[in-house]
Amino acid sequence: MSDNQSLSELYLTGSLPPEIGVTQLPQTLKMLSLAVSKLEHDPMPDLGKLPNLNILRLFARSYLGKEMTCQSKGFPVLRVLKLWMLEELEKWTVQEDSMPRLRELEIRRCEKTEQKLMVGGG
Template sequence: MRTDMWKPDLPRSIGKLKNLQTLEVTNFIHQPCFPDVIWKSKNLRHLVVVSPPAVMNSRLVFLNNLRTLKGVTGGGWTYGRLASLTNLRRLKIVQLVGEEFNSVVSNIERLHCLESLSLDFLFCNSTLPTAISLSHLEHLHKLHLKGKIKKLPDPHQFPPNLIKLSLFHSDLEEDSIVKLGRLPNLKMLLLGYDSYKWRKLVCSSSEGFPQLHILHLQNLDELEELIVEEEAMMKLKNLKIDRCPSLWRIPERFKLLTTNS
């Protein structure tokens, strides 16, 4: 079921749809709120809010069959109740503030089925805590983080089977590229807006990024040079450069792989 509604809230009658499995919500003028009766849809598998993000009702945590939960804001429900959604495969929470990020990270320890995780801070000047460990999420393949990262976690603190990593507004330290290059299964890396503010992006390790197939550089205004050792990124198949106005130097062997926009 897809709703395209110009109302601030979902109707309470939605609770009568006992066999509803997929609900996609979009085109609200105001931030939508889920009615209390939504928890009666016990068979709901996929709940996706496109725009704007929805306020999470605490009773939603009783939807134990949820596989997908996307486009909901942070709030009190992240403190403990999130851990009850043990069947989640895909989770996207936006507008996280303060200690909510810590709470989410600590409460997803029981979400062993999680395959995709996206966490966005409400304000770009917020800082993700240093002590982040997602190593227990063995099935997590995709990770999206939006917000300043004071210090990137060590490679062993990342999900062990991480394939895709997207970073925005991270303001990474210059040597963070070395850590990212040690992720053994990473195939796609997206460094987005304000994620890296240095003139040079250097991969000096001869074994850096052993499985990387796609490197996407987006809106990196300060970046001028991409320098990669001969034995690094040996499996790269596509280099996408998107709105990096100062970038003038890339490895010769990457020029045939490059797409610009």
């Protein structure tokens, strides 16, 4: 899949085989939606390296882990992030300098997630 360098939008429904994981996605993606992907390892470090990603939507059961981290300098052009029904997610960490262009954040039914929001210097 990583060879398809003209692909800019992708909506995947269903489990991803381990050999196709998120590291195999084209660097040209601007919009990515995942649903029922059943990812067991935090996809954010790899997704954050996609240089053109503007919109990321992680829908029901796309990620089954308990922790997710958006690393520093990750998601350089991301404007929209939607996290829906990530039922096992307990902790979401956004490191400093991650997602500098984020304009829209929507979190729905991530009921186990810690409800803490820090803005600015802490």
